[in-house]
Amino acid sequence: MNPTKLGREWPFRQRSFWLIGPPLATFLFFFVFPVGALLFLSFNRPNQASLRPVTDFNLGNYNHFFTEELFTDALVRTYWISLEVTIVSLLIGYPLGYLMARTEDRRQSNFLMILVLTPLQVDTVIRAYGMMIILGDVGLINSALLAARLIPTPLPLMFNEFGVIVTLLHIGVPIMVLSLMGAMQNIDPELEEAARSLGANRLITFLRVTWPLSMPGVLAGSLLVFVIAASSYTVPRIMGGGKVVTLSTLMYNKIQSSAEWQMGATVGVILLMTSLIIVYFYQRSTPHPLGEVT
Numbered sequence: 001m002n003p004t005k006l007g008r009e010w011p012f013r014q015r016s017f018w019l020i021g022p023p024l025a026t027f028l029f030f031f032v033f034p035v036g037a038l039l040f041l042s043f044n045r046p047n048q049a050s051l052r053p054v055t056d057f058n059l060g061n062y063n064h065f066f067t068e069e070l071f072t073d074a075l076v077r078t079y080w081i082s083l084e085v086t087i088v089s090l091l092i093g094y095p096l097g098y099l100m101a102r103t104e105d106r107r108q109s110n111f112l113m114i115l116v117l118t119p120l121q122v123d124t125v126i127r128a129y130g131m132m133i134i135l136g137d138v139g140l141i142n143s144a145l146l147a148a149r150l151i152p153t154p155l156p157l158m159f160n161e162f163g164v165i166v167t168l169l170h171i172g173v174p175i176m177v178l179s180l181m182g183a184m185q186n187i188d189p190e191l192e193e194a195a196r197s198l199g200a201n202r203l204i205t206f207l208r209v210t211w212p213l214s215m216p217g218v219l220a221g222s223l224l225v226f227v228i229a230a231s232s233y234t235v236p237r238i239m240g241g242g243k244v245v246t247l248s249t250l251m252y253n254k255i256q257s258s259a260e261w262q263m264g265a266t267v268g269v270i271l272l273m274t275s276l277i278i279v280y281f282y283q284r285s286t287p288h289p290l291g292e293v294t
Contacts, residue, residue: 035272041265061266071250071267077161078246079274081236082229084165089172089225090218096173097180097217098210102189116174124171128238131167132158135239159241167239168232172225179224183217184210223282227275247271 043057065071096116103109119127134140135157142154157163187210195205233248240249247267255264 038265038268038272041262042269044262061262064263065266065270070245074245074247074250075270077244078230078248078271081161081165081168081244081246082226085168085172085229086222086226088165088169089176090222092169092173093176093180093221094214094218097177098184100177100181101184101187116177119170120174124232124234125238127170128167128235131163131170131239135163135166158239159243161240161244163239164236164244167235168229171232171235172229175224175228176221179221180214180217183214183220187213219282223278227278230274231271 042061043059045058045060096112100109100112100116103112122130132139136142137154137158139157141157142151145151146154157166191209191213192205195209196202200208230246231248232246233252236244236246236249237252240246247270251264251267251271254260254267
């Protein structure tokens, strides 16, 4: 290598190191290292009320997880609630995202954007307590139905899976709308007009043009909503009233109440692996933005 060229490249490499090194070290220490510690702890001997690592690695915690009914029920319940929240968020968010992407009036567009973003500016705990005012036994819905004499007793709208799902929708729908709106803004309206000019009705135009072109937003929004719903702790804890046990609440209970750090770490690893698997299939199903290079 030319010594002169190497001399010119060295200061650039040095500056690049000081530019990239600190953020990379911060990322490794605060993001990668905790995940590695969680994985390491999950292979320790079970039922140790200590964080002290041991050399006796085994799969006892994972075997206990998949053979104990408490854990398998929490696993199924977590995925089922997350799937329901994702589907309903898509059904609600798709029309809203399409409307916001196709609204030409800036004032209407800004108003709709404010409505969508406002829930995201409020902490999850505050939103959960706000939903309690609506869904509680003396909340707005039950009070109105009782006053109209449509029901003899309050409906069980809270401290069950229904209350958890409704509150998670309050989080999932805005995220879904934003993901879909970004994808739909990239769809040329002339493509839909061309399809209709060729004799396609609105349904055929939607199925053949709009839906396939909006698929990146659908997949991205569904991924985000599912992962957020599956990893949520605050909502199941408050709106479930201790009756809806998910992986996140179970992980907290094992660590905080029983001091079973190894079992709690195992639950965390399984929850993390779920997210990684979903991201993997999302990457496989999404075409590369630059296309295939031949």
